[in-house]
Amino acid sequence: MTFHTFTETRLRNFTKSVFLRMGCSATDADLATDVLLRSDLRGIDSHGVARLSGYIRLWEKERINATPNIRVVHETPTTATVDGDAGLGLVVAPFAMKIAMEKAALYGSGWVAVKNSNHFGIAGYHALLAVEKDMIGISMTNASPLVAPTYANERLLGTNPMCYAFPAGKYPPVVVDMATAAAANGKLEIAQRANQPIPDGWAQDQDGQGTTDPNALKNGGSLLPLGSDKDHGSHKGYGLSATVDILTAVLSGANYGPWVPPFVAFLEPSANPVGEGLGHFFGAMRIDGFRPAQDFKDHLDNWIERFQNAKTIDPAKRVIIPGEPEYAFEQERRIAGIPLVEPIVNDLNELADKLQISRL
């Protein structure tokens, strides 16, 4: 696999010019760029600029509105529902998270459900906005149906990620940012490219049988929930995914379950939707609503140190703190640049030609 490495600034300028070409305002283009770049910086290559042409294809199909009127449609002092007006999730999500944080600043906590949105990038970006203000950040989204619940032979749920982010003191924030499936689709795609089998427990084929075929999903199979099978707790992964689906969509008025519109433009959304767009859910809680922030941070530092120093099975490995690898990537890539695999570079340059902007 050939990689080409770009500076953060170069990728930012390129990405912003794409969003401007789509018709976004300068502010929105900056924000959407920031969300995508943060994913590449944090080493989550599947959710960054690699998806840029996917967003454009949805916009071409008029399933993304570049100039949305994002607004609160229901509200109490600490809760709200936001209508994303079919805008980019990359713009809708930070808007909603900001409202959650404003409510938390006033009342201790804030909770915002979002309907009529699109793919919001990495969940961690939005949760980390709260961490900067000494708040706990929570972020979830539902997604295109790819996962079969325990016993099912149908794709009824997305990989529906949930993220919890906590500010530490001398250490980076603890960020639990996870799909509720056993493995995300991106991991299958890597195995496809390498033409290698996938581990048992990631997917089932079109007949509902366990498979190690990396093309299972393409051929009508499904991803499996975290836990993989009933004996190993797949009903828990399914339960977590259901929780995300209900909080993001049943609560907001978005589409849920098999009705969630697909991210890929070549698949049409349901002709009989049960709601509007896809859904998100955000939360912010002030740490000092529970105890002084410094006390919390000191104890979280102690928690981190105890786990980092735990006895391990393999002396060459140590226990990893959630969010630690992404933080390390971010420090490194801000300086060394962001490596993209050649097919992504080619895809972005084709996009540039189509939109008549400068190539990468």
Next chain:
Amino acid sequence: MTFHTFTETRLRNFTKSVFLRMGCSATDADLATDVLLRSDLRGIDSHGVARLSGYIRLWEKERINATPNIRVVHETPTTATVDGDAGLGLVVAPFAMKIAMEKAALYGSGWVAVKNSNHFGIAGYHALLAVEKDMIGISMTNASPLVAPTYANERLLGTNPMCYAFPAGKYPPVVVDMATAAAANGKLEIAQRANQPIPDGWAQDQDGQGTTDPNALKNGGSLLPLGSDKDHGSHKGYGLSATVDILTAVLSGANYGPWVPPFVAFLEPSANPVGEGLGHFFGAMRIDGFRPAQDFKDHLDNWIERFQNAKTIDPAKRVIIPGEPEYAFEQERRIAGIPLVEPIVNDLNELADKLQISRL
């Protein structure tokens, strides 16, 4: 295995008399009894009256305070920290959940972290209190360290359950109530009694190697997080368990990680605690803080029907809605009574003799 079946009323009277003998007020004895019985009614036999003698042993060691001064020690309009004063978690937890619900009634949502508590029974009991008021209920607790994080050969986390409960319309509430380990300790105990191997992926032995020995935990091994191994997402189960530990204990001032006091009285708590007792976390959100409650319930009913009618791998099975089996048990056992295995009946009768109350 021999079972003896008791009416709910008989088990209630017995259990209440035990708590009264411990020195609980009549109100607290009623409440603690209600929490334990709900577990037996809902078919979660490991968390009901089977634990009664365990609570008594902790009280005998003065690790449970039968007449606690449970109080709010920190507060904003929608957040609070409660000091459980070493009371029964069965009493402390509903106290805290009630505060969360009162705050939600006024401001849309309420969030309460609890320190200095003990084992609180099933997470679902507390979350369901909110559901009765058309709120979403959330409930979590940390617990004695039994689980090794990914790569660790140490027990650093409890089975740390999280529960999310949602009110439906014509169907029972959706209740996701799950330990964040691959399998709970109770499942190992069943395999021990039957002298049968456990599935790979539930536990590791004292050297950190995967094992099918049902006695692995007794012999110095550890439970594994949901996901079982790194390939199947054990870092996600570990991340969820860490989230519970941080919300319940780092946020409240309780003990966390390996410092959480053991539930069994024959193991001493840490000589150098990092907090007070164990920790819980509760949340309540008014549904109508986001959309009219009836709209939510109608859509959740639709969600439930779609999942119940999903195509399944085995035509004899259908997709189970989270909370559905427990609800079915509850309907059945309220009428047919609660079956207890003989060793539990004997244990309860020995307890009765010791406390000089009537046998079951």
